[in-house]
Amino acid sequence: MTSSEPPDPSSPAAADRGAMDSSRGTGWIQADLGQGRGGGTLRFGLPGLPRRSVGLKFILVCFLALLMVIPIMFVQGVASERAVRAGDVARELGSQTGGQQRLGGPVLLVPYARNVEGTTETGAPRIEVQRGHWAIFPAQGEARTNLTVSTRARSIYKVPTYLADTRFTARFDVPDALRGLPAGVTLDWTQARLVVWAGDLRGVKDALVVRLADGSTRGFEPTSDPQLLGMAAAVPAEQAGSYGTHDGGATGVVSPVLADVSGVIGPDTRTEVSVDLKVTGAERISIAAFAQDTRATITGNWPSPKFEGAFLASDRRIGQTRLSEVAPPQTVEADAGTFEASWRAPFLARALPKAGPIGSDLSLGLVSSRDFAVTLVERSEVYAGVMRALRYALLFVGSVFLAFFLFEAMGGGRAHPAQYLLVGLAQCVFYLLLLAFAEQVGFDRAFLLAAVPTVVLAASYAGSVFSSRAKGLQALLAFSAVYALMYVLMTLEDQALLAGAVTAFAAISAVMWLTRKVNWYTDRTPPVQTEPS
Numbered sequence: 001m002t003s004s005e006p007p008d009p010s011s012p013a014a015a016d017r018g019a020m021d022s023s024r025g026t027g028w029i030q031a032d033l034g035q036g037r038g039g040g041t042l043r044f045g046l047p048g049l050p051r052r053s054v055g056l057k058f059i060l061v062c063f064l065a066l067l068m069v070i071p072i073m074f075v076q077g078v079a080s081e082r083a084v085r086a087g088d089v090a091r092e093l094g095s096q097t098g099g100q101q102r103l104g105g106p107v108l109l110v111p112y113a114r115n116v117e118g119t120t121e122t123g124a125p126r127i128e129v130q131r132g133h134w135a136i137f138p139a140q141g142e143a144r145t146n147l148t149v150s151t152r153a154r155s156i157y158k159v160p161t162y163l164a165d166t167r168f169t170a171r172f173d174v175p176d177a178l179r180g181l182p183a184g185v186t187l188d189w190t191q192a193r194l195v196v197w198a199g200d201l202r203g204v205k206d207a208l209v210v211r212l213a214d215g216s217t218r219g220f221e222p223t224s225d226p227q228l229l230g231m232a233a234a235v236p237a238e239q240a241g242s243y244g245t246h247d248g249g250a251t252g253v254v255s256p257v258l259a260d261v262s263g264v265i266g267p268d269t270r271t272e273v274s275v276d277l278k279v280t281g282a283e284r285i286s287i288a289a290f291a292q293d294t295r296a297t298i299t300g301n302w303p304s305p306k307f308e309g310a311f312l313a314s315d316r317r318i319g320q321t322r323l324s325e326v327a328p329p330q331t332v333e334a335d336a337g338t339f340e341a342s343w344r345a346p347f348l349a350r351a352l353p354k355a356g357p358i359g360s361d362l363s364l365g366l367v368s369s370r371d372f373a374v375t376l377v378e379r380s381e382v383y384a385g386v387m388r389a390l391r392y393a394l395l396f397v398g399s400v401f402l403a404f405f406l407f408e409a410m411g412g413g414r415a416h417p418a419q420y421l422l423v424g425l426a427q428c429v430f431y432l433l434l435l436a437f438a439e440q441v442g443f444d445r446a447f448l449l450a451a452v453p454t455v456v457l458a459a460s461y462a463g464s465v466f467s468s469r470a471k472g473l474q475a476l477l478a479f480s481a482v483y484a485l486m487y488v489l490m491t492l493e494d495q496a497l498l499a500g501a502v503t504a505f506a507a508i509s510a511v512m513w514l515t516r517k518v519n520w521y522t523d524r525t526p527p528v529q530t531e532p533s
Contacts, residue, residue, distance in 0.1 A: 054409055061405045064420045065398040071428040072393045079390060079435050083383035086439075089157040094282030097152075097161045098203020101281035102254050102368050103143070104288030105196025106170050106210060106273060108136040108265060109258070111188040112357065134187055135362060136177045136355040138170035141291025147300030149376060152282075156439050160302065160376035161282045163205070168196065168275040170291060175268055177354040189266050193258040196220065196275055197288075197364055201255045203279040210259045213271045218264075220257040254364050284308075286373035288364075289345035292354055296372040299340045307341050309373035311349065316341040343372040385443040386435045389490050396486050397427045399507055400458065403478045406514055407462065407471055415465050423458055430454040447490070451483045 094100065114130040145166040151158050178187075194210055201222065208220040265271060286309060287296045307313045317340045347354075350370050356362045401420060408415050430450050437446030458479050463472020489499045 057408070058405060060417060061401050061420060062398075064417060064424065065394065065401045067421075068397045068424040068428060069394060071425065072390060072397075072431070075393075075428060075431045075435070076387070076390050078432070079383060079386050082435065082439065083387070086157050086383060089154055090159045090283065093152050093154060093157075093159045094161070095200075098198070098200040098279055098281040100199060100284040100286075101164065101203060101279055102199040102286050102288065102371070103145075103164070103166055103197070103277060103279070104254070104290045104364065104368055106138070106168060106194040106259075106275055107196075107290055107364075107367075108138075108172060108174070108261075109133045109193045109195050109358070110136065111191045112185050113188070114182070114185045116184075133358045134185070134355060135358050136172070136174060137352070138291040139173040139176065139293065139354075140171045141289075141294045142169045143167070143287045143290075143294070143296040143372075145285065145287060145296070145298045147285065147298065147302070147374070149300055149302045159282055161280065162285065162300065162376070164277075164279050164281060164285055166277045166279075166287070168277065168290075169272065170274070171270075171272045172265065173270050174265065175270070178267060181355075187267065190262050192260075192262045192265050194218075194220075194261050194265075194273065194275075195256045195258050195364075196277065197254040197256040197368075198277070198279055199254055199281070201257070203281050205278045205280060206276075208257060208275070208277060210261070211274045211276075212261070212264055213273065216264075218259045218261060220259045223256060223258050254368055256364060284373060284375045286368070286371040288368045289350050289370040289372070290367060292347045292350065294345045294350070295343070297340065297342045298372065298374050299338065300374070300376075301338050302376050303337045303339075304377040305339045305341070306375040306377050307373075308375055309343065309371045310369060311343050311345050311372060313341040313343050313372070339374075341372075341374060345370060345372075382438045382443050385490055386431070386438055389434060389486065390431055392486070392489060393427075393431060395504055395507075396482055397424055399482050400424075400427055400479060402507065402511055403475065403482075404462065404465075406511065407466055407475070409515060419461075419465055423461065426454060426457055426461075443490075447487055451487070455479045455483055 091099070110133065112132060112134040116128045116130050118126055118128045120126050143166060145164050147162040147164050149160055149162045152161050153159075181187075196208070196210075198204060209217040210220065211217050261273075285298070287298070289296075289311070303319065305318065307316050319338065352362070352367065352370065400423060404415055404420060404423060433450035433454070434443075434446055437449045440446070441449070455476065459472050459476035462475035463469055466472075485503060489503065
């Protein structure tokens with residue numbers, strides 16, 4: 001601290017001091033002490049970092065990139081809201097056709113009675129009669145389903161719906177299934193029934209009958225039996241076990257129908273039956289592994305199916321390419337917009353008994369969790385792609401900011417923080433454009449429609465900010481590479497994390513290499529030399 005008169009601005013010493021202060025960021029605080037004795041000006045010299053330090057500018061750019069999280073969060077909120085709206089419309093349209101159907105059967109049900117020893121309230125022994133239904137699963141079963149897919153639309157939302165034509169074939173070996181029947185269990189074969197089920201019976205389009213081995217048929221009817229309806233209720237994910245679920249934590253409610261086969265199937269019967277089931281549904285269809293050893297095949301005319309369920313498809317084809325777990329891919333003759341998938345669930349993999357009492361440990365809902373499924377990918381993937389792009393938004397906004405900073409640090413031009421903010425907001429609007437276009441034309445074309453004008457805008461703005469056409473062309477190449485990399489990252493799905501991590505490391509490595517000789521303490525110009533006063 002000094003108490004003196006300020007230097008004369010016209011003097012050489014003041015000019016040198018001003019140049020030094022400008023380069024090094026030294027500031028002066030002046031206080032006028034008034035006129036007369038002891039008057040004058042009090043000056044405080046506050047030396048600090050250079051006012052135009054590259055290092056400080058880099059820290060500011062990083063802060064501005066983090067600030068872009070706020071508008072990105074708003075765009076994420078809009079995307080989430082639109083995805084929920086699309087899901088609501090899909091469920092509404094789908095419910096009119098039967099929704100996501102879960103098909104299964106035929107399974108043999110026989111009423112049973114079992115004497116159980118108990119005691120009265122006074123402790124006296126008594127015999128209680130326990131009643132229920134005994135389920136007997138076919139020894140072998142096969143399901144062949146053909147989907148005829150069409151699209152229903154409401155406003156901009158579209159839902160794939162289908163007509164599923166399924167043939168179930170089941171071969172029963174009743175004596176083998178009942179081997180080891182617990183003592184005291186009596187089966188009432190006069191009330192034997194076959195059960196098949198669907199997720200929503202409103203989708204059933206034809207009369208449902210079972211064709212027996214002798215060529216005769218029996219019709220199916222709905223049931224009001226509380227026990228049978230209870231066994232068709234949703235099963236929690238923890239009860240489904242390692243097989244998991246695909247509908248929010250439960251296997252879902254199914255609706256059973258029964259056919260009377262008394263007098264045809266008995267305790268010594270070995271026979272084969274078949275059922276033709278034609279239902280409508282939407283978005284997803286699953287076939288339960290209803291037999292001890294079950295095979296299933298699902299075909300359809302949809303270009304983008306997703307093969308799901310508790311078991312891996314052993315053979316699957318989309319368009320012209322056949323994918324097999326036991327053979328290398330091979331080309332087959334097929335229409336480009338079709339698919340075919342096959343599954344098998346052997347007895348041990350199915351992890352259910354050959355027969356048993358219907359109850360909490362064995363139900364149609366539990367059987368439905370052992371399923372083979374196909375999802376018809378449509379609207380949900382649009383929002384999944386947009387949300388995946390938003391998940392890595394900060395990475396790519398930061399990459400664009402780093403490119404601007406490198407142009408500034410190495411090229412001699414300067415960009416104001418407000419100009420960085422404008423570039424960042426343009427990147428945020430890109431995600432809004434991507435969402436809006438994706439709802440109309442799909443994710444791939446939407447990405448092109450949103451990325452091209454955004455890249456051109458940012459590149460032309462860079463050329464204007466740095467007053468250099470060469471810088472604009474360099475920015476065009478750099479931003480095009482960033483957005484091309486973003487598209488690749490968005491389409492990798494399961495490998496997105498790996499690609500994103502490698503991309504972030506490569507970007508940081510490039511910045512470190514290009515700025516290895518930058519003097520972070522100055523503004524890239526030598527400090528002003530001053531003469532001693």
